[in-house]
Amino acid sequence: xxxxxxxxxxxxxxxxxxxxxxxxxxxxxxxxxxxxxxxxxxxxxxxxxxxxxxxxxxxxxxxxxxxxxxxxxxxxxxxxxxxxxxxxxxxxxxxxxxxxxxxxxxxxxxxxxxx
Amino acid sequence: xxxxxxxxxxxxxxxxxxxxxxxxxxxxxxxxxxxxxxxxxxxxxxxxxxxxxxxxxxxxxxxxxxxxxxxxxxxxxxxxxxxxxxxxxxxxxxxxxxxxxxxxxxxxxxxx
Numbered sequence: 280x281x282x283x284x285x286x287x288x289x290x291x292x293x294x295x296x297x298x299x300x301x302x303x304x305x306x307x308x309x310x311x312x313x314x315x316x317x318x319x320x321x322x323x324x325x326x327x328x329x330x331x332x333x334x335x336x337x338x339x340x341x342x343x344x345x346x347x348x349x350x351x352x353x354x355x356x357x358x359x360x361x362x363x364x365x366x367x368x369x370x371x372x373x374x375x376x377x378x379x380x381x382x383x384x385x386x387x388x389x390x391x392x393x394x
Numbered sequence: 395x396x397x398x399x400x401x402x403x404x405x406x407x408x409x410x411x412x413x414x415x416x417x418x419x420x421x422x423x424x425x426x427x428x429x430x431x432x433x434x435x436x437x438x439x440x441x442x443x444x445x446x447x448x449x450x451x452x453x454x455x456x457x458x459x460x461x462x463x464x465x466x467x468x469x470x471x472x473x474x475x476x477x478x479x480x481x482x483x484x485x486x487x488x489x490x491x492x493x494x495x496x497x498x499x500x501x502x503x504x505x506x
Contacts, residue, residue, distance in 0.1 A: 288434075311493065322398075322484055322497040323437075330493060369436065381427075381452060382495055384436040 281306045283372050285385035292360045293393050300355040300368050300388045308376030312353040314344055317367040317387075326368075329353060340364070360392045396420050400485050400498035407475040407505045415470040415501050417485030425488045426468040427452075427495065428460065430481040437484065443468055475505045 282305045292298045304310055311330050315323040327338025334346045344355045353370060367389050371382040398419045407413055419426065424445045429437040439452030443462040457479055459471040468487075472479060485498040 283436075313494070315497075320500070320502075322499040323486075325494050325496065328494060381439045381442065382437075386434055386436040 281372055281374050281383045283370050283383055283385040285368075285370055285388045287388050288386070289389050289391070291391045291393060294362055295359050298357050298360040298364070298390065298392070300370075300390060302353045302355065302370030302385060303351050304353060304370070304372040305351065306372055306374040308374050310353075311373040311375055312344075312346060313371040313373075313382065314338065314342070314353075314355050315369045315371065317369065319366075323369060326355070360390075362392045362394050365390055365392045398485055398487055398496050398498035400483075400501050402501060403499065404502045405504070407472075407503065409475060409477065409505060411475050412471070412473050413475070413503075415472070415483055415485070415503075417468045417470065417498060418466050419468075419485075419487040419496075420466065421487060421489065421496065422465060423487035423489050423496075424465070426462065427486040427488075428458070428468070428470045429484045429486065430454065431484060431500075432481050440470065440483075472503075477505050479503065480505045 284303045313328045314326040317323050327336050329336045329346045337343045342357050367387045369387050370385040373382050401416045427442045428440040431437050438454045441460040443449045446465050449460050483501045486495045488495045
C-alpha cells in the first residue's frame with residue numbers, strides 16, 4: 280500500500296534561515312514523489328517532482344528536495360526562507376508500478392516564516 | 395491560461411439538498427480527479443476518470459456521483475447532502491504520463 284507521512288504539523292523558521300519540511304513515503308516499487316504548496320483559500324500549486332535521475336530536484340521559488348531511497352524520504356528544503364513562503368505544504372507519492380491512478384497525499388505541514 | 399476551473403467557489407447547502415460542482419480543464423488531459431480536503435486529513439480521492447466515458451471510485455466515493463461525457467468536463471454530483479460532506483473540494487487533471495497533477499482553486503462547501 281502507498282502512503283506518505285509528514286511528521287510535523289507545523290514548522291516555524293526565521294526569515295533568512297534555511298528551512299526543511301520532512302516527508303517519508305511507503306510504496307512497493309520506485310516512487311514518483313511530489314511537493315505541492317497551498318496558500319490560504321487557494322488550490323494546490325505544484326512545486327517540484329522526482330521521477331527518476333538526479334536525487335536532488337530543484338523546483339519553483341527556490342525550493343529543492345532530495346530523494347533518499349535508503350531512508351525513503353523526500354524532504355523539501357530552501358536555503359533562505361522568505362515570509363512569503365508561509366503556507367501549507369503537501370508531499371505526495373504515486374507508485375507507477377501498480378498502475379495506480381491516484382496520488383496519495385500527506386496530511387500537510389504548515390510552514391510559518393517569522394520576520 | 396485557464397488550466398482547471400471549478401465552480402462555484404463557495405456554497406451553503408441544507409441537509410438533503412443536491413448540487414453539482416462543475417469542473418472543466420483546457421489542457422486536453424485524459425485523467426481527471428475529484429478530491430476532498432478535510433482539516434488535518436490531507437486530500438482524499440473521491441472519484442477519478444481516465445478518459446471520456448470512463449469513471450471509477452476513489453477512496454471516499456459514498457454520497458457522490460460523477461460523469462465524464464467530454465474530455466474537458468468532470469462534474470461532481472452530491473445527492474442528499476449531509477453535514478459530513480462539509481469540506482473543500484478540489485478538481486484536478488493530468489496528462490498521459492500522469493507525472494504532474496494540476497489543481498483547480500477549490501470549492502468550499504458547507505452543509506447545514
